[in-house]
Amino acid sequence: MATTIDKSTISFLEDLSKNNTREWFQEHKPRYETARKNFLIFLDELLESMEPFEPVAHGQKGKDLVFRIYRDVRFSHDKRPYKDHFGAYIAEGGRKSILPGYYLHLAANNNSFVAGGLWMPPANYLKAVRQEIDYSMEELEGIIQAPAFKERFGSIQGEQLKTTPKGYDKENPAIEYLRFKSWNAVMPLSDKVVLSKDFMGVVLEAFKTVKPFNDFLTAPLRDLGEE
Template sequence: MTYEKMFNYLSALEQNNHQEWFHETKQERMKAVAEFNQLVAALSQQLHEKDPEIPLVPAKKLTFKLNRDTRFSHDKSPYNPVFRAHIGPNGKAPIPCGYFIFLKPNNQSFLGGGLFADMFSEATDLIRQALIEHETEFLTIIEKKEFKKYYHVMGKQLKRMPRGYEAYADSPIAEYLKFKNMYLELHISDQEILTSDDFVQETVEKFLLTKEFNHFLNSALKDFHFPERK
């Protein structure tokens, strides 16, 4: 499997980010999208075999559109020159957590896991409670040698202990209790992707290093409910 069509198209879109060019190059876009869907399908198949929480669903249900929501952004460019997919237990929904792939030219690609969304206060509270109740389990996961070789916990973090958690200020998990969300990122270069002998297999191996981390968060979030839209 090769990925030149994806990267060539995304590079061109970044330089021609307007509706006229987008529609004029539909044929090239469809070829690039098809290439990405093929990659996502292959990743999904192998992850399903290694992680029983991942169902087999069509790649189109795991990927995100190129269109940008510009309503609240100073950047009015209509398209996001990125191919993205979240391969999770509930497809591309951010909860439960799964495996995230973000492909962008100029060495801006990464693989990820965990919870990227930081706007769900209920999710934050559930994760914090799980950290307190299962401190040793969490620290064991993130301190594993192979995990630490590639990943470290990231997220939007408070400067001080959150209200109600001051008693844990000296705990080994104190810094993690400050996070509003918790995710992992492994940056990968264009060359790593374009010259790999088996990018799918290499990616699955890196993804599976985040499996226990994802499962920890998903256990914490099992009773989470998305807020109702008004």
């Protein structure tokens, strides 16, 4: 039977969102450790189950993909010391990868979600993806208009330019996709779904559905290095 997310994991995240202080966290550190372990066990099984359709999952471990719960508050107006969620990014190179990948976000109060795509890439990646979209708009539309994709993710999301990207005409048929600075597919998850015995299957089906989108975004980046 597939690993599930414990109710106590979501309860901890809910309580943390209401009591985001170092004192409270230290007092409830054992609850945090238990919740984190539950998430890591879930991730390890998820990775194993992804291997038949996603080679980047091979050899990866949940502990290398999960983000730290401690917030970096040095340059932020928001001084809360902890994130009120668990997040993990599955991509080539682990959680710090700038390549397209799969994201799982676990939070209380129906704020969980799964996502795929490319988030805020560097300039050379941005340019390469835009070029790919310009050349292959029909292929992209075929992926994001597929019924299974639309049912789970709706339309693609991400920050967009208000103007036309440099080098493109505003009459370009692909202009709505070219204006993106991130290309993301996001599927919200209710607490009821997260805590269900079928949650592993829900995440796997979502990731299978978003894989062609990730593959499309990855193809033009294969020969690029970071600039």
